[in-house]
Amino acid sequence: MQTDGTLRIGKAPQSVRWAVQGSPVLRRAGKNVIKETITRDRLGDDIWQRKAIRTAVGITAVGQLVLVTTVDAVSLNQLGEIMDELGCLDALNGDGGGSTYLWPNDQGAGRLLGSAICVKLKGANEMGKLVAICDGHGMETPGKRTPVFSDGSVMKENEFNRSVAAKLDTHLRRCGFRTLLVASTDVDTPLQARTDAANKAKADLYISIHANAAGEAWGSACGIETFHYPTSAASKRAAEILHRHLIAGTQLPNRGVKTADFHVLRETNMPSVLVEAGFMTNQDEARLLMSESYRSECAEELARGICELFGVAFKREEPAASPGTVVVRGKTVESKQIDGVTYVPLRTFGEVIGLSVSWNVRTNRTIVK
Secondary structure, three states: OOOOOOOEEOOOOOOEEEEEEEEEEEEEOOEOOOHHHHHHOOOOHHHHHOOOOOOOEEEEEEOOEEEEEOOEOOOHHHHHHHHOOOOEEEEEOOOOOOOEOOOOOOOOOOOOOEEEEOOOOHHHHHHHHEEEEEOOOOOOOOOOOOOOOOOOOOEEHHHHEEEHHHHHHHHHHOOEEEEEEEEOOOOOOOOOHHHHHHHHHOOOOOEEEEOOOOOOOOOOOOOEEEEOOOOOOOHHHHHHHHHHHHHHHHHOEEEEEOOOOOOHHOOOOOOOOEEEEEEEEOOOHHHHOOHHHHHHHHHHHHHHHHHHHHHOOOOOOOOOOEEEEOOOOOOOEEEEEOOEEEEHHHHHHHHHHOOOOOOOOOOEEEOOO
């Protein structure tokens, strides 16, 4: 693993902490390169067809490290196919000796590495990115509410902002981010205090969540718009990504990505974005802003956008499951019930009724025979 967090196969620099020796390289950039590296390393033609119980390491397209030990004796070509099926773009055959080197403690004394997968221990400076979440206004901020509905009710803007902020906080922490709620109470925290908190914590992103308004009476203005500071290219990129996700998920009218000289955009030392997720002064959108489903949608789309911005996989919330059993041809099989639906492991079910079930990782398909 390199200092930027990426994994690679190749010469092992002195800066790595841990490395696996091996040869030949099985796959590079999605292609079989076994013969090429056998020739390079002068391993001899007989190694090509020789079968043995082997080990291999590989890297998937999303940067996951895959370690493999075969149960049966396989050829190098068969090992390469296994790594391909496991989704590895790059893969390396273990050399059988299990050689490992620790740097910088022993400086790799013994011999130089020809090909290696290098892994660097995760340090405190590589923790999840820190996202500062701002819920716009306080609960009692004057004027920040919908016009009065026919039943006499109103929605305060912070009811929406605060709900989305809390849901976004949950999504981001599940995805490995650290979060900072810069206004954690119902009080209208001063803008300077909000940006100071984010700057002091050295946040990697600042997001301010709002509901829009056009005057004080009901009107026709509608849609979503997202703001960034005019001279910040990083903020513009963040705004464009988050806005795209919001529009795709909510299907509200697209008012575009715009620039503004708002305090939270100007006084922050990190990329900063302010989203206006619908108009409180539009009756249809105001009802959306009041609904839990819309608030949840906004939070999830913002989380997905932030994940894309930082190259992190979005992890969906796992639905609650209760254990159960089903009886298949007289045999009891464990199952799970989720939202009223019973799920049984396909492989187990197939074996009970005499079918063979396998999964091809490369094509992401389950094969039942």
